[in-house]
Amino acid sequence: MGVEVKVEGLTKSFGRQVIWSDVSLTLPAGEISVLLGPSGTGKSVFLKNLIGLLKPDRGSITIQGNDLTKLSERKLYEVRKLFGVLFQDGALFGSMNLYDNIAFPLREHTRKSESEVKRIVDDKMEMVGLAGTERKLPGEISGGMRKRAGLARALVLDPEIVLVDEPDSGLDPVRTAYINQLFVDLNQQIGATFLIVTHDVNTARTVPDNIGLLYRRHLAMFGPREMLLSSEEPVVRQFLNAQRQGPIGMSEEKDVGELEAERQAGYEMPPLPPIALQLLPTDGQVRAGQRPPGAWCQANGVTPPPGSFQDPPGVAGSAGNARHAQSSGWTKPAGRADDDTLALPRVEG
Structure with a gap:
């Protein structure tokens, strides 16, 4: 299962240039969080601070009672084993085939036999849909396959925290949709805590349980996805x-x-797009971190954008969302207009 990551007052600068300051957030255990922000706001720098590749100027990063900013190199090395990291381009070794790339962390950090290594690598490659490609080199496969190979490598040590840096970089919208579904399915299967850094708005609207936004050298907000999507x-x-x-x-x-x-000039910003239904695992089951559609808006008296929580035209209703709403006993807020384009989903009975 995943573990909670608590960040408090984190500040990072390079010389006189402040990247961001006083960043505080908590990544809930076992949930998927997304970090958004314009280019150059230090999202990738934030990931490097989380795993100790960079040291912040001040602040703390607490995991299982350990403040990573104060650990010795030896202890930090052990805590890093909790992490799996998918880098932007997969970061595969070009001279190694996919099997050896994925097996590398096992051979480097464990004393497992080659038969154990093979069992684990085969399992992770099947998990990400790469079974049968073991002998291919990174230069012989597509960008999407390289991402999935990098993801398989990030999973071989059974991490409790998975960090993903720009998974949509270099991918077309269709492949991005596939890898988004893969993240949701993997989160359901292994229960790890996910943090995904992305520019892709569709990813942010459908994949996470929580969303944060970095802007103007600080964290503008972080919380349940409906909080940001209705802001x-x-x-x-x-x-x-x-x-x-x-x-x-x-x-x-x-x-x-x-x-x-x-x-x-009289320019007025367009309204917020509707809040989409959250992406469900392929098997249609309720996600570990899933909340009833509209629950945050209801609890905080926020009117969601018109058309929110409706299935797109031509798409059947989301049974998983409906079951989750019913099991929670959640109902439409009192006093709301009975307008299907504005009202939150209702539970009958």
């Missing part, structure tokens, strides 16, 4: 709608003059 913060609306107009500029945030020019 009226300008930076959130701009990011989710992929618009030029708003506080995010080409390099960093826009200056006051640019924002004033947009205001005088």
Whole structure:
């Protein structure tokens, strides 16, 4: 099972350049979290701090009672075994075939026999849909297959925390959809805590249990996915709608003059897109971290964007979401208009 990761007051800079400061969040054990943010906001730097490849200026990272920022190299080496990491390009050794790439951590960090290594590698390759490709070299396969091979390697030591850096980088939307489903299925199978860094808005809208947004050298927000997906913060609306107009500029945030020019031009940001139903495991079962659709909005008195929690046209209703809503006894908020495009899902009986 996954473990909780608690980050408090984390600050990182390179020389005089502050990357982000006073970042605090908790990754709930066994749940999938996503970290969003414009390019250059230090999302990958945050992952490197989590596993101790970089040392923060101040703050703490607590896992199983250990503050990683204060551990000796020997102890940090042991705690790192809790992690599996999928890098942007898979980070495979080009001269090794897929089998040897995936077996590498087992041979490096354990004393398992080659028969045990083979059993584990075969199992992980089947888990990510790569059975039968053991002898192929990284240069002989597609980008999506390299990602999956990197994921299999990240899983061979049975990690309790899986960090994923830009899984959609270099992939088309169809392959991105496949790998998103794979993350959800793996989370269901192994129960690990996942943190996915991404720019892909569709991934953020459907995959995670929790979402965070890095912006202007700090963590703008972090919490249940409905909190961010229903937020009226300008930076959130701009990011989710992929618009030029708003506080995010080409390099960093826009200056006051640019924002004033947009205001005088009468530009109004489009409304937030509807909150999609959460992606379910392939077997249709309820996710470990799943909450009833609209539960956070209801509990916090927030009206979700119109059309939220509805299946897309031509898609059958989500039985898993319905079962989860019914088992929780969740009902429509009192006093709401009975409009299917606005109302949260209802539970009859």
